[in-house]
Amino acid sequence: MPLPTQERRLVTAIPGPRSQELQQQRDAALPVGLGMTMPVFVDHAGGGILVDVDGNQIVDLASGIAVTSVGAADPEVARRVSEQVERFTHTCFLVTEYAGFVDVANALNRLTPGDHAKKTALFSTGAEAVENAVKIARVHTGRPAVVVLGHAYHGRSLLTMSMTAKNVPYKEGFGPFAPEVYRAPSPYPFRWPGGPEASGEEALAALKDLVVSQIGAHHVAAIVAEPIQGEGGFIVPPPRYLAGVADFAREHGMVFVADEIQTGLARTGAMFACEHEGVVPDLVTTAKALGGGLPLAAVTGRAEIMDAVPAGGLGGTYAGNPVACAAALGALDTIEKQDLVGRAREIEARVLPRLSALVGPDSVVGEVRGRGAMLALEFVRPGTTEPAPDVAKAVAARCHAEGVLVLVCGTYGNVIRLLPPLVIGDELLDDGLSVLESAIAAENG
Template sequence: MTLVDALPLIPVGGPTLPQERRLVTAVPGPKSQKLSRRKLEAVSAGVGVTLPVYIVAAGGGVLVDVDGNSLIDLGSGIAVTGVGNSAPEVVAAVAAQLAQFTHTCFTVTPYDSYIEVAETLNRLTPGDHAKRSALFNSGAEAVENAVKIARHYTGKQAVVAFDHAYHGRTTLTMGLTAKNQPYKNGFGPFAAEIYRAPTSYPYRDAGLDGVGAARRAITQIEKQIGADNLAALIIEPIQGEGGFIVPAPGFLPTLVDWCRANRVVFIADEVQTGFARTGDLFASNHEGIVPDLMVLAKGIAGGLPLSAVTGRAEIMDAPQVGGIGGTYGGNPLACAAALATMRSYETENLAQRAREIGAILTGRLNAIRAVDKRVGDVRGRGAMIAIELVDPVTGDPDAALTGRVVAAAHAQGVVLLTCGTYGNVIRFLPPLSIPDDLLVEGLQVLSSVFAAA
């Protein structure tokens, strides 16, 4: 029995913090501004900050900064703190592991929590086939390893990613990522044998259905690359940084069928969509697809750095012993956090909670759209919802409006994130522990911002 098994079940939600928006200074306040000046002197200018408030406590649906402001958190650290920030069960699990040992390196002297995390992932992910898992540190690292494994298994080299994709910032994953600025600009050359295909973008696809969009992509792949050269196809079931684009029905299943028929490994990048975020444990379930490999991170461990590749046993077992791994991959503290976090997703029925949050988000955001034609689209699933802002006459992306709206919301104590290839999408990723009234208040602030913008 692991340390986590002995822990009592504790509801998610983090430390006891008043669940309220409270502004005692301007945002950012004087102490945060002082820390920002220190950042300029100490931290690389390449490390950007969305909202320069410095956090001292967080839990439920709030972030508390050094100036005493309590902000509504609609970002979850980019979909990481799904179970809530400093969720009590996660804190207890990590503290118990901390008292035992912090590191040995699993590839030197292993420990059982790594195995239990792998067993849990093998059980929870789609499909009843034999599976294996390997643990890493970040989403990008897991993506790189998924590509390595697919290439080794197939003996082929080429990899296809899609328009609007985001898969990371390392040399290989920058090549997979579509958006140039800020992720790729000036950092080339990128890894070879990476190709791009058109995706399904219902809002801008002029009536093209999912099957038609898939056939368009397949035709391009067959003509420009050839299935005999293609090791893997990698796609996010809902594109994240690209704009929370939900593909039209039939798009992903058609791609999966083509991959199966052509010995191409289908990799689902569920770094942002995984772990109850979309109203199901994994977004692939909405589409009825079973990926060959899944890339997982973000919400897996309640805020600690951990990622994984989980997939078909015959594919995962293809690399030679020692071919995958790393010093910190599957760190025991992160494994303890992951076991507690994954238990919370199941026992607290957080997929249902994500659906409830999604209903509130889509209802309120569609109400704004009904009276403000600058909101061109409301889309997403569960607690992963976005709005695309456009010129109401031309339909062109309006990044400037997006920037103004988000800045005004920040000033009023609501943490929002942007995304989208054109910089014109606002994404909503609240922690699944956020109270309804706090979520509604944040959306009321947003509504007032639109009225004033």
């Protein structure tokens, strides 16, 4: 199918009649626990456009939550997937092997930060990757405890749900949770009690005190952190904070795990977000953009740590599925050949000034932040830092009605995050931003 024309076009109200009909079928067949952001059903997509079943062309500023960084129908991904499907769809790599698994591992060993010897294990989802990183760290260190940050999001499985900070909707009613998970304060500059300048140093001191005085450093297997917090609100850590955490971890024999599931593979204007801080993690988890739209995840790390788990201790029936590996090789090829790292920096340079102009003492926008094509606006009561989740929701609804897909996030539900495909064109991006600006202006009155 040819790429959709790269323009926003509404032929019905959002949602249209066919989407409404399908929504009724969904409501009858699916549990309410499966949430929904924009009630449209997609027929096809590509570049920066989603085309729904009613023919509406919607500007995609979400990328399936940072998954379709190369677009939702990248030709190289589609070609490789088609060829692989014709050969075979599954064998289970733990039963009979195939080259695609090894090729993806070699690519990640090359691309992740650091020039040390590395090894990679593939899985299916981001939560699986984080769980396996913890498993590997526990075996390597012989220790049980895991330290995470406030406002963190790491997944929906039992362990990763325990590691996730936000209660509703991710944890409410699902306890009891996994033991030996401890939470240190997140350096959230916009909301740090001592002010943004003090956030990094004070948060690092609090983490060290938690580990040394309350847990015992000799009990801690790993510190797991997102280099930029995703669901928590696109919180960018202060300079030197991540490096301080990594140094502290190594000083005490702990494994530093960078959860790059949302930030990795060009999204922030570096291949991995840790690179902005000059940090080399012991283990890196990837997913989302890795599979080009197919489910694939990975743990990549120091060879001696990765080799701590004996044969049979890692894996899964679908881990590193051959079709998903083919998609990943296509996505990685596109990311490198089209310099999507550079494109993410161009998107930041184009978008950030327009968003920053929306901040002011009389504005509902309290702060704009992010890196590359991972940008966000935090909504507040004007002149305060009081969260305004109703405003974020209203702005998102206005954008959706005009055919621009944006996502709400944040611990307080008051952040709109922008995750456009890295292949989006400037004209389409500008159009989507204009709709967002108009929606905010309406809320500012």
